[in-house]
Amino acid sequence: MESVDQAHLARTYLDWLVELGADEAICDTPIDRYALADRPKAPAVKPPSETRTPIQAEGPADVADPVEAARMAAQGAGDLPALRAALQSYEHCELKRGARNLVFADGTPGARVMIIGEAPGRDEDREGRPFVGRAGQLLDRMLAAIDLSRGSSVYITNVLPWRPPQNRDPKPEEIAMMQPFLQRHVELAAPDLLVVMGNISCHAVLGKRGITRLRGTWAEAYGRPVMPMFHPAYLLRQPAAKRETWADLLELKARLIA
Numbered sequence: 001m002e003s004v005d006q007a008h009l010a011r012t013y014l015d016w017l018v019e020l021g022a023d024e025a026i027c028d029t030p031i032d033r034y035a036l037a038d039r040p041k042a043p044a045v046k047p048p049s050e051t052r053t054p055i056q057a058e059g060p061a062d063v064a065d066p067v068e069a070a071r072m073a074a075q076g077a078g079d080l081p082a083l084r085a086a087l088q089s090y091e092h093c094e095l096k097r098g099a100r101n102l103v104f105a106d107g108t109p110g111a112r113v114m115i116i117g118e119a120p121g122r123d124e125d126r127e128g129r130p131f132v133g134r135a136g137q138l139l140d141r142m143l144a145a146i147d148l149s150r151g152s153s154v155y156i157t158n159v160l161p162w163r164p165p166q167n168r169d170p171k172p173e174e175i176a177m178m179q180p181f182l183q184r185h186v187e188l189a190a191p192d193l194l195v196v197m198g199n200i201s202c203h204a205v206l207g208k209r210g211i212t213r214l215r216g217t218w219a220e221a222y223g224r225p226v227m228p229m230f231h232p233a234y235l236l237r238q239p240a241a242k243r244e245t246w247a248d249l250l251e252l253k254a255r256l257i258a
Contacts, residue, residue, distance in 0.1 A: 066092035066177045074184035080109055083184055087161055093177050099162035101128035105185070106157075107150035112256060114191035115139075116182070117158040118200035118231060119170055125163035130156050135232035142232065142245065146253040155189050157182075159204040175204050186222045193255060194224050198231030216248050218255075227252055 069092055077083035084104045090096070103120040106129045115131075123133035131139050131150075140150065148154050160170050160178055182204060186194065196205045203209050205221045206228070214228040229248045230241050 064092075066173075067180065070177050071180040074180040077184060077188070080105070080185075080188050083181065083188060087181055090177075090181075093162065093174060095160065095162035095164055095174060098165055100125045103128055103130050103158060103161050103163070105155065105189075106130050106132075107155040108152055109155055109189055110191075111153050111155040111189075112192040113148060113154045113195060113252070114186065114189050114193075115154060115156045115195045115197060116201045116205060117156065118198045119158055119160040119167075120163040121167055121233075122163070124158075130158050131232070134236060138232040138235060142249060145246075146249050155191060157185055157189075159201055170200055175200070179204060183222055186224070191224065193252075194221065194226045195229055195252065196226055197229050198234065201231075202228050215244060216251065218251075225255065227255075 070090060073086040073090055074083065077086045084102070087104065088102055096102075099120070103124050107115075117130055120130065121133055121135070123136070124130055130136070143149055143154055150156055159175060159182060161181075164170055164174075194205065196202050199209050199211045202211055202214055205226060206214070206219055208214060211228060211230060211234075215230055217228070219226045219228065227248060230238075230245050235242050235245060
């Protein structure tokens with residue numbers, strides 16, 4: 001009678017375990033989990049980097065230096081269309097994968113004035129041209145005030161040809177990759193002087209930040225005079241700064257006339 005009760009109790013326990021989700025018996029005997037901690041550990045396996053032969057360890061890197069690759073591609077471009085093609089085929093910048101279009105340049109190649117902006121925004125990414133949104137419309141009015149225009153006397157580009165996600169600031173490594181292309185762009189466009197708009201442009205061209213301090217004072221880069229100015233997008237947010245920008249525009253006009 002007692003054996004029947006034990007069998008019934010065991011079946012009841014088994015049914016209870018099945019209801020909890022147990023569907024497989026792993027071992028016939030119980031395991032003392034506390035005893036496992038006293039077992040000697042297996043010898044550590046060396047990571048692959050420690051077991052390579054000297055020949056493997058000294059092999060060439062799998063990925064080329066992005067800046068050196070950019071320098072080689074830029075120097076190989078003999079004209080502006082070739083430089084655009086070199087940028088289009090450059091695969092080391094992750095921004096390219098998230099952008100809709102390459103934003104190369106706009107305006108008149110060979111113009112005396114070359115404007116360098118920061119990076120494309122949503123409108124620029126959509127159209128594939130720099131300064132086409134509200135900031136671009138303001139820039140056109142600024143240029144017209146001193147008898148300049150992108151249609152006849154100004155050439156425009158950006159430090160970065162691809163839009164950063166959510167219009168974030170470019171990262172230092174992204175700027176470094178684009179600097180060889182930017183320098184070659186200036187060489188091929190051959191302007192008399194440069195206008196750099198915003199902190200990112202000043203950092204890329206002059207190696208300096210602090211546009212409030214730098215604006216309005218002539219500098220030099222790529223063998224040409226450089227005038228730092230507020231970015232038009234900043235002027236839309238801070239209209240009071242237009243007064244300083246008007247003084248910078250007059251200085252630019254005086255330099256062109258001289």
